[in-house]
Amino acid sequence: MMTSANTKRLHVAICGAGIGGLTFALALSRYTDIDIDIYESARALTEVGAGIGIFPRPWKIIKMLGLEADLLKVTETKVVDGPVSAFRYRKSDQYEGIEFYTLITQGSLMLFHRADYQQTLLNHLPKRCRTHCLKRLRSYAQRQSGPIELLFEDGTTASCDLLIGADGVKSAVRAGVLGEKAQWVRSEGRQEEALEILQHVEPVWSGTNAYRALIPVQKLKTIAPNHRVLNTPGVQYLGKQGYIIAYRISGGKLINFVAFVVKHHLENTQFNGPWMSTVDNSAFSSIFAHWEPEVQALIACVEKPMQWAIHTVRPMQSFVSGRVALLGDAAHSMTPHQGSGAGQAIEDACILATVLGHPSTNRTNIARALRVYDSIRCPFAYRVMEVSRINGRYFTLQLDEAAGAMDLDKLPPKQQWDNLQQLGSRIVKNWEWTWTTSIDTTLQEALRMLESIA
Ligand SMILES: Cc1cc2nc3c(=O)[nH]c(=O)nc-3n(C[C@H](O)[C@H](O)[C@H](O)COP(=O)(O)OP(=O)(O)OC[C@H]3O[C@@H](n4cnc5c(N)ncnc54)[C@H](O)[C@@H]3O)c2cc1C
Numbered sequence: 500m501m502t503s504a505n506t507k508r509l510h511v512a513i514c515g516a517g518i519g520g521l522t523f524a525l526a527l528s529r530y531t532d533i534d535i536d537i538y539e540s541a542r543a544l545t546e547v548g549a550g551i552g553i554f555p556r557p558w559k560i561i562k563m564l565g566l567e568a569d570l571l572k573v574t575e576t577k578v579v580d581g582p583v584s585a586f587r588y589r590k591s592d593q594y595e596g597i598e599f600y601t602l603i604t605q606g607s608l609m610l611f612h613r614a615d616y617q618q619t620l621l622n623h624l625p626k627r628c629r630t631h632c633l634k635r636l637r638s639y640a641q642r643q644s645g646p647i648e649l650l651f652e653d654g655t656t657a658s659c660d661l662l663i664g665a666d667g668v669k670s671a672v673r674a675g676v677l678g679e680k681a682q683w684v685r686s687e688g689r690q691e692e693a694l695e696i697l698q699h700v701e702p703v704w705s706g707t708n709a710y711r712a713l714i715p716v717q718k719l720k721t722i723a724p725n726h727r728v729l730n731t732p733g734v735q736y737l738g739k740q741g742y743i744i745a746y747r748i749s750g751g752k753l754i755n756f757v758a759f760v761v762k763h764h765l766e767n768t769q770f771n772g773p774w775m776s777t778v779d780n781s782a783f784s785s786i787f788a789h790w791e792p793e794v795q796a797l798i799a800c801v802e803k804p805m806q807w808a809i810h811t812v813r814p815m816q817s818f819v820s821g822r823v824a825l826l827g828d829a830a831h832s833m834t835p836h837q838g839s840g841a842g843q844a845i846e847d848a849c850i851l852a853t854v855l856g857h858p859s860t861n862r863t864n865i866a867r868a869l870r871v872y873d874s875i876r877c878p879f880a881y882r883v884m885e886v887s888r889i890n891g892r893y894f895t896l897q898l899d900e901a902a903g904a905m906d907l908d909k910l911p912p913k914q915q916w917d918n919l920q921q922l923g924s925r926i927v928k929n930w931e932w933t934w935t936t937s938i939d940t941t942l943q944e945a946l947r948m949l950e951s952i953a
Contacts, residue, residue, distance in 0.1 A: 507534040508861055512649060512659035514538050514636045514672050518551075518613075519827025519844030520665030521620045524628045525564055526852030533856065535628040536659065538651070540635035540666075544621060546613035547805070549711045550748040550755025552733075554933040555606030557842035560849040566619055573615040575751045576732070579607045586746075587731055588923060589791070590896070590907065592738025596791035599916070600923025605934035608838070610733070610755070612713075612748045636671045641679075641821050660862050662823045663851070665844070668810050670829035674700050676820040702810035705834050706765035707891065710783040710804040714754040714797065716747065723796040728754055735894065736794050740786050742894045745797055756797055757835075758783050758804075761895050770808040778806045809834055814881045818847075819873045822865045826851060831880040836890035837930065843880045846938065850876055850945050857949055871948045875941060886929050893926050 511527060513520045516539035524537055553561065558578075561567060571578070586602040624630075635652040639662055646658035664672020677700050681693040719726050728734050733746035741760045748755050760783050783806075784798050812832045818825040827844030854860065854868040892900050896907060898921060907915045 508532040509855065509865070510534040510536075510646075510658075510660045511663060511855070512536045512538060512647070512657065512661070513663045513665055514649075515540075515664070515666035515670075515827075515829070516544050516630060517665060517667055517827065517844075518546075518617065518620075518841045519829075519848060520663070521617065521624065522560075522564070522845050523663060523665060523826055523848035523852060525566075525620055525624055526560075526848050527856060528625050528628050529852070530856035531627075536657065537628060537630045538634040538636060538649070538657070539630065539632050540652075542633055544617065544630070544632065546617040547711070549613050549713065549757070549805075550746060550753075551611050551613050551616060551841055552746070552838040553609045553611070553845075554839065554842050555604070556933055556936065556938050557845040558606070558609055559938050560845050563849070564623070566623060569619045569622065570609070570611065570616065573619070573750060574609060574611050575747060576607050576609045578609070581605065583607050584732060586733040586735050586744075587727070588735050588737060588926070590738070590919060591736035591743070591791045591794050592740070592789065593908070594789070594791060596736065596793070597916075597919065599919035600926065602927060602930065604930070608733070610746050610748050612753065612755075615749065636666065638671065639675050639823065641823060647822060660822065661855070661865055664823065664825045664829045665827050666829050668702050668812065668828045668832040670825065672823060673812070673825055673829050676818075676823055676825060677815070679820045679823075680817075696815075699813045699815045702812050702832060703767045704765065704770035705809040705811050705888075705891070706762040706768065707809045707834060708760050708783070709807040709809055709835065710758040710760070710778070710801075711807060712756045712801040712804040713748075714745075714756050714800040716752055716754055718800045719754060719796065722799060723793065726793055726796055728793075728797065736790065737894050737896060738787075738790060739896050741783075743787070743794060743797065754797075754800075756801060756804075758787065758798070758801075759894070760786050761891065763892065763895070763897075767813075770810070772808070774808045774810060776806050777803050780804065782806055811884070814884065815877075817873050818877050819869045822869070824851065824869050824872060830877075831884055833880075833884035833887045834891050835887070836894060837883065837887035837933075839883050839887060839933070842933075843883055846941070847872075847876050847880070849938065850941065853942060854945055854949050857946070859949070867952050868949065870952070871945055874948070875945055879941070883932075886932070889929055890926065893922055893929065896922065898922055898925065 585608040685693040736743040826847040
């Protein structure tokens with residue numbers, strides 16, 4: 500039996516030490532009267548070799564957490580508050596690509612190596628946040644009152660006042676939360692509703708596979724010294740069957756490369772095969788074989804990419820059950836077409852830590868704080884999930900989902916250009932929320948709600 504400290508205001512267990520779990524732990528650690536244990540299934544805390552982009556809303560949280568100065572040491576991206584060019588869009592599924600739009604964001608999209616971001620979080624995490632590796636949660640049990648009991652795959656147990664499931668897309672905590680809800684509605688004779696609830700336990704395939712690799716900048720320079728990716732913040736190469744995103748990270752030493760192969764008609768089906776595996780370029784390169792030469796140059800630099808079958812969580816009614824709450828991908832795993840999954844996990848972390856850390860929250864009224872978290876974060880995250888899904892359509896040249904991919908190649912040049920312009924402005928419109936809304940307003944709303952509930 501693992502010990503649990505009981506002398507503090509609250510004892511919180513976090514299941515999963517990814518970006519969501521660690522950011523939450525750091526945000527909560529500002530309240531020194533809250534005890535924190537982090538349980539992680541992996542042997543050590545590591546991140547995948549890939550890049551990550553953070554938009555202005557979550558960046559503000561990173562600033563509040565005191566991470567900005569250290570993160571600026573590991574990126575080339577400069578913090579700009581006003582308009583800044585983030586991505587250039589090209590129609591690339593032809594020999595001569597067409598550059599048709601630039602995504603101008605209000606405030607920088609900050610670009611990092613994931614490992615650098617995670618290391619910065621770990622460097623800031625106080626020692627009193629106890630991290631336990633090789634602890635895979637199997638299940639939990641909660642009653643009306645008393646501690647929540649945690650059971651790990653190795654047979655050990657632990658307890659806490661509050662459990663946060665930050666355990667990613669295959670979340671064991673989500674299975675527990677939904678199991679509890681299903682049991683409750685079944686006890687009221689609502690069998691069909693129980694079955695519907697349980698449909699949300701297993702993630703579904705988005706129909707998209709991502710092929711990720713890190714390319715040394717020097718390698719690309721050798722074969723294509725004037726390549727656009729070497730002197731542009733970020734480029735997206737679009738076509739009907741997929742798209743490629745490329746941007747520099749690690750102080751300009753590496754290029755984050757992701758090729759997406761998209762089969763929209765297979766959305767919400769089951770993927771047959773491992774969700775993550777190392778493959779050869781042949782697993783994706785044929786889709787891009789006829790694309791413009793600068794795409795070929797990038798692919799020529801890719802070695803042993805990781806294939807990720809992108810899975811999402813079907814939207815649930817709530818992230819909370821009793822004194823258990825979900826956060827990050829466990830709650831709202833989304834497609835990566837808006838580069839916002841981690842950003843949303845960071846927002847969850849910030850709002851949840853704020854309501855739990857509030858001086859009025861204690862063991863007897865945890866449900867009140869979780870209600871505020873749920874009512875703010877659940878609808879917001881699912882809206883982001885939907886706009887991300889729509890971006891996936893735009894990035895494969897679909898102006899209108901019902902009409903499918905535009906056959907731009909059959910249009911006269913003027914009409915083709917007009918359609919691409921329309922696509923560009925829809926992409927920007929779809930993304931506007933990241934800079935027209937502010938986390939400050941959301942935080943104020945959370946505090947106002949908390950203080951208004953008795
Ligand atoms: C190709 C691609 C590109 C992306 N680009 C961006 C981007 O640019 N910007 C952005 O904001 N987001 C991006 N995302 C999304 C982002 O990566 C995720 O949303 C984010 O990493 C989720 O973090 P998390 O902590 O919720 O989950 P995870 O990172 O999955 O962490 C979950 C942790 O829980 C652990 N765990 C799992 N099960 C258990 C268990 N039973 N017990 C204990 N521990 C457990 C795991 O080992 C892991 O450490 C991208 C995603 C993909 C696939």
